[in-house]
Amino acid sequence: MSSNYTGLAGYAHDQSAKAGVLLVNLGTPDAPTAAKVRPYLAQFLSDPRIIELPRWLWNIILHGVILRIRPRRSAHAYARIWTEQGSPLRTGSEALLRALQAEISARRPGPVKVELAMRYGEPSVRRQIEKMQREGVRRLLVLPLYPQYSATSTGSVIDAVADTLKVLRWPPELRLINDYHDDPAHIEALAKSIEAFWAERGRGDKLLLSFHGIPERYLRAGDPYFCQCHATARLLRERLGLEAGQILTSFQSRVGRERWLHPYTDETVKQLAKDGVARLDVVSPGFAVDCLETLEEIAMQNREFFLEAGGTDLRYIPALNDSPDQVKAMADLVLRHTQGWPEFAPDYDAEAARARQLAAKARADAMHGRTG
Ligand SMILES: C=CC1=C(C)c2cc3[nH]c(cc4nc(cc5[nH]c(cc1n2)c(C)c5CCC(=O)O)C(CCC(=O)O)=C4C)c(C)c3C=C
Ligand SMILES: [Fe+2]
Numbered sequence: 001m002s003s004n005y006t007g008l009a010g011y012a013h014d015q016s017a018k019a020g021v022l023l024v025n026l027g028t029p030d031a032p033t034a035a036k037v038r039p040y041l042a043q044f045l046s047d048p049r050i051i052e053l054p055r056w057l058w059n060i061i062l063h064g065v066i067l068r069i070r071p072r073r074s075a076h077a078y079a080r081i082w083t084e085q086g087s088p089l090r091t092g093s094e095a096l097l098r099a100l101q102a103e104i105s106a107r108r109p110g111p112v113k114v115e116l117a118m119r120y121g122e123p124s125v126r127r128q129i130e131k132m133q134r135e136g137v138r139r140l141l142v143l144p145l146y147p148q149y150s151a152t153s154t155g156s157v158i159d160a161v162a163d164t165l166k167v168l169r170w171p172p173e174l175r176l177i178n179d180y181h182d183d184p185a186h187i188e189a190l191a192k193s194i195e196a197f198w199a200e201r202g203r204g205d206k207l208l209l210s211f212h213g214i215p216e217r218y219l220r221a222g223d224p225y226f227c228q229c230h231a232t233a234r235l236l237r238e239r240l241g242l243e244a245g246q247i248l249t250s251f252q253s254r255v256g257r258e259r260w261l262h263p264y265t266d267e268t269v270k271q272l273a274k275d276g277v278a279r280l281d282v283v284s285p286g287f288a289v290d291c292l293e294t295l296e297e298i299a300m301q302n303r304e305f306f307l308e309a310g311g312t313d314l315r316y317i318p319a320l321n322d323s324p325d326q327v328k329a330m331a332d333l334v335l336r337h338t339q340g341w342p343e344f345a346p347d348y349d350a351e352a353a354r355a356r357q358l359a360a361k362a363r364a365d366a367m368h369g370r371t372g
């Protein structure tokens with residue numbers, strides 16, 4: 001008999017329970033070539049959370065126009081930032097995963113698995129949740145690597161988690177971090193990284209905070225993303241002790257002809273150069289790890305725009321990546337969101353858990369013995 005549900009046959013519940021933390025980032029192509037960028041973009045841009053247009057209309061635009069042009073253009077951009085280890089988004093997310101895993105196991109003795117999934121491409125959310133379930137994870141915390149909530153980013157991760165739980169016979173207990181845009185330790189980590197950059201290289205004339213954009217229509221429909229970006233910006237300005245004129249906020253990476261969140265980053269850097277700003281510092285607090293959008297779009301493309309418009313230098317301040325401050329802030333966030341889960345207890349007792357596991361196994365053996 002076939003079944004709609006996947007699960008572990010037989011002795012699944014003999015294992016002692018474990019808890020899991022699943023980091024989820026956007027995903028990235030497997031190689032900087034049009035052939036590998038195409039399927040990545042096709043999956044990404046087919047997500048109804050990303051493009052809210054009637055499907056029939058969008059399918060014509062996507063397959064008729066975008067997937068014929070964009071893969072080659074994007075592949076060229078990816079080629080500029082690709083390293084021997086691969087895509088910076090992937091290697092940066094993996095480095096953050098390893099550091100967070102180490103931090104959590106240093107601070108908590110219990111059985112906690114930390115994994116990384118990609119919303120688009122591999123390893124998928126479904127693959128990683130099923131893997132964690134096979135390893136005995138019965139309590140799951142999902143942490144999308146997006147400080148600000150948007151339906152297009154975090155909302156889409158929630159979709160992927162929900163789609164997975166829907167097909168599990170025995171889904172784990174679930175918690176999910178919606179956003180951490182105003183988390184004090186996160187703001188502190190951002191501020192310290194900007195101050196460290198300034199201490200080493202001196203301060204530019206202005207600081208620009210560039211966030212990824214979304215269509216303005218989504219803001220009007222109730223997406224809190226724009227407001228959360230501005231809240232992050234205000235908290236950061238207050239923490240850094242800057243006047244309103246010294247720090248600006250803009251939105252990058254618009255796609256297509258519709259109006260996106262304003263002001264646009266490319267127009268802003270050009271205008272600042274024309275207005276006589278010589279040295280511009282840019283940071284992208286919406287990205288947990290560096291990626292195409294920061295390393296190519298800001299540090300290369302927008303730098304070129306700024307210089308062409310008469311600026312002297314545009315310096316990109318790197319994302320927090322696997323810096324100790326980001327790792328500590330994320331571990332704090334995880335520990336706050338897993339309160340009450342025994343695997344995260346500071347005094348987790350491995351021996352008592354082992355005894356519980358043996359008792360459960362004895363009960364299961366007896367039951368299976370009776371029922372054949
Ligand atoms: C077309 C609509 C898009 C929306 C809406 C959107 C929102 C959004 N994206 C991120 C984070 C990232 N996006 C990245 C790349 C990227 N984004 C879009 C389109 C939309 N994003 C495209 C087509 C691409 C691919 C590259 C390109 O062709 O320009 C990345 C980098 C990926 C990498 O491999 O490095 C990130 C990260 C957020 C946070 C967000 C909503 C708030
Ligand atoms: Fe994007």
Ligand SMILES: [Fe+2]
Nearest residue numbers: 253292293297
């Ligand atoms: Fe972009």
